[in-house]
Amino acid sequence: MQRAAPRHFSMLRGFHLADFFTLGNAACGVGAVFFAMAFMASEALFHFFAAAALAPAAFAFDVLDGRIARARHQHSPLGRELDSLSDVISFGVAPAALAFAAGLQGGWDVAALIYFVCCGVSRLARYNVTAEQLSGGGDKVKYFEGTPIPTSVVLTGVLAYAAWQGRIGDALYGGAFDLGPWQLHPLALLFVLSGSLMISSTVRIPKL
Template sequence: MNTPNPPKRFSMIREFHLADWFTLGNAFCGVGALFSVMSYLETGDILHIHFACALVLAALVFDVLDGRIARWRQKSSAMGRELDSLADVISFGVAPAIIAYGCGMQGLYDRIVLAYFVACGVSRLARYNVTAETLSEGTGKVKYFEGTPIPTSIVLVGLLAVAGAMGAVREHLWFGKVLIGGFTLHPLVLLFAASGSLMISRIKIPKF
């Protein structure tokens, strides 16, 4: 009687495609941005905020390249898709929120809004992962996004980079602050609330 062969052991390195290494570059830049914000909070040197914003931009470049490389080589995998989502959460969800925190959006309401923004990004990516096959209509290619893609947070990061260059951080943040029930809200943080809400909306964005 023949015994069935044991299932082949999963090898993460062998399963990696070229595009996946670019995805890891995306995550690497996102984590680097977090470290840069920590350095800013410790030293007060605004250069670290600029580094953080530049690293998010670099993450976007890696994010664009990994998709193009996957299509060029016609190689993709479920693991690659999961890697892409996890990297995007770090670079375009957590990193922009932490940059905003470092720039001075540190009130209680600010933190709630920034946490909401990250949660929306996570939810947006999860929805895409479970609906991509349906949205592709059997063609294997998604024709449109539901909700704005999480990398659009680069617009907010660019805005914070400009604020940093103009010295409009911490107590000099644009639009100042308001006290509600004894807790602080910086109106600028509402841009993150709007961005998060657009990510989880049903608005259709063509995918090119």
């Protein structure tokens, strides 16, 4: 009697080529989080820059998976969910982890970073729910409601530039203020702005 194939192999057989590029995106995000933690332990700038460098790498994988899926006509609900989960890691959790490692560790800073990640999760959930409606029955969404979460690559770039200038830790741009019971670094407001733009329903960006 023939034995059934292990379930994990069955799942992999259901993956398309684009899905493996999506997993590359997720791998970059996880690697960035690990490097951010390594920087906090070692204070070696190499770890910080390695974490920052994985953001554009994740972005490249994110672009390629979409192009490959369209070229091969291999869109699937699984691919869409993989893409969203990977984006949450690479463009939500990873930038927040890097910002925390850079010195945004005050109470208000942490609240801002949590808000940023939650906005990213909410934006991707809304996109998944409304993708079919926004595509007008076609395979491709015509525009984004709110800024796409990969735009957080800009925030990672700001942090990398700050590290290159030696402006992380106690020397962060804008300094720090005691506001009530917690400390706030004005730089954290960039994450609040980014998150707010992601969940905005009035901002519409054509998808190229």
